[in-house]
Amino acid sequence: MVSAFHNHTSPQDVWYVLIGIPGLEDLHTWIAIPICSMYIAAVIGNVLLIFLIVTERSLHEPMYFFLSMLALADVLLSTATAPKMLAIFWFHSRGISFGSCVSQMFFIHFIFVAESAILLAMAFDRYVAICYPLRYTTILTSSVIGKIGTAAVVRSFLICGPFIFLVYRLLYCGRNIIPHSYCEHMGIARLACDNITVNIIYGLTMALLSTGLDIILIIISYTMILHTVFQIPSWASRCKALNTCGSHICVILMFYTPAFFSFFAHRFGGKTIPRHIHILVANLYVVVPPMLNPIIYGVKTKQIQDRVILLFSSVSTCC
Numbered sequence: 001m002v003s004a005f006h007n008h009t010s011p012q013d014v015w016y017v018l019i020g021i022p023g024l025e026d027l028h029t030w031i032a033i034p035i036c037s038m039y040i041a042a043v044i045g046n047v048l049l050i051f052l053i054v055t056e057r058s059l060h061e062p063m064y065f066f067l068s069m070l071a072l073a074d075v076l077l078s079t080a081t082a083p084k085m086l087a088i089f090w091f092h093s094r095g096i097s098f099g100s101c102v103s104q105m106f107f108i109h110f111i112f113v114a115e116s117a118i119l120l121a122m123a124f125d126r127y128v129a130i131c132y133p134l135r136y137t138t139i140l141t142s143s144v145i146g147k148i149g150t151a152a153v154v155r156s157f158l159i160c161g162p163f164i165f166l167v168y169r170l171l172y173c174g175r176n177i178i179p180h181s182y183c184e185h186m187g188i189a190r191l192a193c194d195n196i197t198v199n200i201i202y203g204l205t206m207a208l209l210s211t212g213l214d215i216i217l218i219i220i221s222y223t224m225i226l227h228t229v230f231q232i233p234s235w236a237s238r239c240k241a242l243n244t245c246g247s248h249i250c251v252i253l254m255f256y257t258p259a260f261f262s263f264f265a266h267r268f269g270g271k272t273i274p275r276h277i278h279i280l281v282a283n284l285y286v287v288v289p290p291m292l293n294p295i296i297y298g299v300k301t302k303q304i305q306d307r308v309i310l311l312f313s314s315v316s317t318c319c
Contacts, residue, residue: 032089044296046071074290101183117152
């Protein structure tokens with residue numbers, strides 16, 4: 001009993017090692033170049049989008065307020081992961097304390113759940129705009145938008161807060177190698193020499209009850225939108241209505257597809273999906289959607305296009 005007790009280590013006393021992408025260590029330097037480029041583009045694009053929405057009164061509409069929330073979440077998600085990834089790839093700075101690892105884990109999951117709620121809110125926005133256009137501004141008031149944003153943050157905290165307790169309660173035996181580029185819940189839990197069934201069940205249950213429920217509600221929203229749109233007699237009006245949803249649908253697919261691939265691959269695909277594929281997809285997930293989201297909305301939304309052109313015209317004139 002004494003020797004078994006001494007084999008257990010306090011996680012706070014151990015530095016953990018993030019090895020990056022297993023099997024592709026020789027390519028880390030080259031992989032970091034596009035990741036760095038996408039991270040810079042994501043930060044610049046989303047900060048610019050937030051700036052335009054905040055400063056331009058014509059963009060003070062519910063859809064754009066939700067878009068600014070999405071942009072902020074994208075900046076935070078990529079910033080919580082990309083700098084450490086680049087430090088691993090370029091400078092071999094692989095060490096991380098348990099506390100820092102758990103903090104990164106919490107913020108990654110917290111932002112993901114919050115972003116899922118924001119996408120649901122954007123689907124609700126499109127539903128109200130198309131199905132109840134005359135009541136749009138009375139339903140989605142500034143107060144309601146603020147409450148939706150607050151609810152997204154509170155829900156995310158209540159769901160992800162227990163992850164901290166779940167990893168701290170485990171017994172660890174000195175294993176400190178994390179085969180990933182950043183810390184996430186199951187990656188930390190698998191280092192324990194303890195039973196992690198509760199971690200697995202809680203993570204899967206919360207994913208299904210939060211993100212899974214968000215997806216179901218988004219599908220219901222778009223089903224009702226399509227039902228309303230196809231009752232419009234004019235084809236031109238139908239296309240115009242559907243076009244307002246195009247950007248949101250693209251963002252939804254980019255957000256959920258790699259996220260669920262990574263989620264289920266980590267839990268059930270260990271023997272069928274090569275680890276380096278899983279980790280590479282997880283790395284791209286935190287920079288590709290944040291980079292593309294402002295581009296998609298910029299291309300598909302004329303008001304944003306006009307403001308960007310005006311902004312750069314003003315800058316070029318000043319120079």
